[in-house]
Amino acid sequence: MKEATKQPIILDVDTGIDDAMAIAYAVRSPELELLGLTTCFGNVTVEEASRNSLQVLEQLDRDDIPVIPGAAEPLFRPPLKGKTVSVHGHNGLGDAELSEPKGAALDMHAAEFIVEQARKRPHEVTVIAVGTMTNMALAIMKDPEIVHLLKRVVIMGGAVTVPGNVTPHAEANIYADPEAAEFLFRSGVPITLVGLDVTMKTLLPRAELANWREKNTKLSRFMADITDYYMDSYTSFYPGILGCALHDPLAVGVVIDPTFVKTKPIHVQVDTEGIYSIGRTVGDLRARAEQEPNMDVCLEVDADRFLQHFLKRIV
Ligand code: BDR
Ligand code: CA
Numbered sequence: 001m002k003e004a005t006k007q008p009i010i011l012d013v014d015t016g017i018d019d020a021m022a023i024a025y026a027v028r029s030p031e032l033e034l035l036g037l038t039t040c041f042g043n044v045t046v047e048e049a050s051r052n053s054l055q056v057l058e059q060l061d062r063d064d065i066p067v068i069p070g071a072a073e074p075l076f077r078p079p080l081k082g083k084t085v086s087v088h089g090h091n092g093l094g095d096a097e098l099s100e101p102k103g104a105a106l107d108m109h110a111a112e113f114i115v116e117q118a119r120k121r122p123h124e125v126t127v128i129a130v131g132t133m134t135n136m137a138l139a140i141m142k143d144p145e146i147v148h149l150l151k152r153v154v155i156m157g158g159a160v161t162v163p164g165n166v167t168p169h170a171e172a173n174i175y176a177d178p179e180a181a182e183f184l185f186r187s188g189v190p191i192t193l194v195g196l197d198v199t200m201k202t203l204l205p206r207a208e209l210a211n212w213r214e215k216n217t218k219l220s221r222f223m224a225d226i227t228d229y230y231m232d233s234y235t236s237f238y239p240g241i242l243g244c245a246l247h248d249p250l251a252v253g254v255v256i257d258p259t260f261v262k263t264k265p266i267h268v269q270v271d272t273e274g275i276y277s278i279g280r281t282v283g284d285l286r287a288r289a290e291q292e293p294n295m296d297v298c299l300e301v302d303a304d305r306f307l308q309h310f311l312k313r314i315v
Pocket of ligand 2: 013014015016018019043130131248
């Protein structure tokens with residue numbers, strides 16, 4: 001595929017095991033041109049997210065792709081949650097033993113990088129945000145015009161029609177910085193929301209870890225090693241579940257092939273004050289909704305076709 005036909009993307013990550021899968025999927029997809037990985041706090045600290053991102057890029061032999069560190073904490077409040085050790089391990093990559101990365105993150109802020117790329121390539125760049133929404137909010141605060149210059153923001157986050165995963169109502173990426181998410185939702189930038197509504201349906205079956213080990217490539221071994229921990233956490237948190245959720249990879253998949261999902265335009269707000277529902281993504285699902293839709297929400301997914309596509313790229 002010619003460089004000119006590739007879609008330029010920025011992947012905003014809190015690397016994390018499924019973030020690592022999303023990075024590998026993006027790097028190995030010829031439809032995409034990965035401009036950079038911007039990092040934020042979330043599953044791990046922002047420093048760890050940058051280190052892990054560099055390590056993943058080294059496994060992919062793509063240390064030419066820049067890593068740009070961003071937000072270390074929520075915009076306006078003390079953190080609501082700490083690192084997600086129970087899902088991603090102490091180091092964020094399933095406690096796999098990895099050597100320190102040879103490369104370093106850029107001496108630039110993620111928000112600055114997002115603004116720079118949006119200005120450099122107007123109406124072309126898609127940001128795929130699979131961590132907290134803090135870097136995107138900071139970028140828009142820095143240069144509000146980017147809401148008209150970015151092609152789209154594809155968010156892994158929220159739970160519009162299904163339960164949350166950190167609280168009964170809230171999904172982790174939105175809960176980690178609800179004000180940033182609400183600011184982004186109100187900004188006017190075109191948004192596609194890839195929430196738990198669909199990502200809890202795209203499961204990686206445990207048997208695929210054995211297949212990765214059998215394939216025995218540098219990437220498939222690495223993927224199997226980091227995913228063991230994530231798989232075990234899903235099995236213990238969701239009794240009877242048939243695998244672990246491919247949250248962040250699905251957001252990448254939707255950019256490669258939008259027909260993996262069916263979307264509906266909905267007005268969605270974030271509850272930033274609720275006693276029991278802080279971080280909830282509240283969609284106006286009424287037939288006569290009072291406000292114009294502010295995003296396309298993914299409500300259905302062709303899980304099998306997506307999984308096969310993802311697996312074909314992770315070799
Ligand atoms: C999201 O939260 C993080 O733990 C995952 O990496 C994913 O982005 C799922 O709720
Ligand atoms: Ca993530």
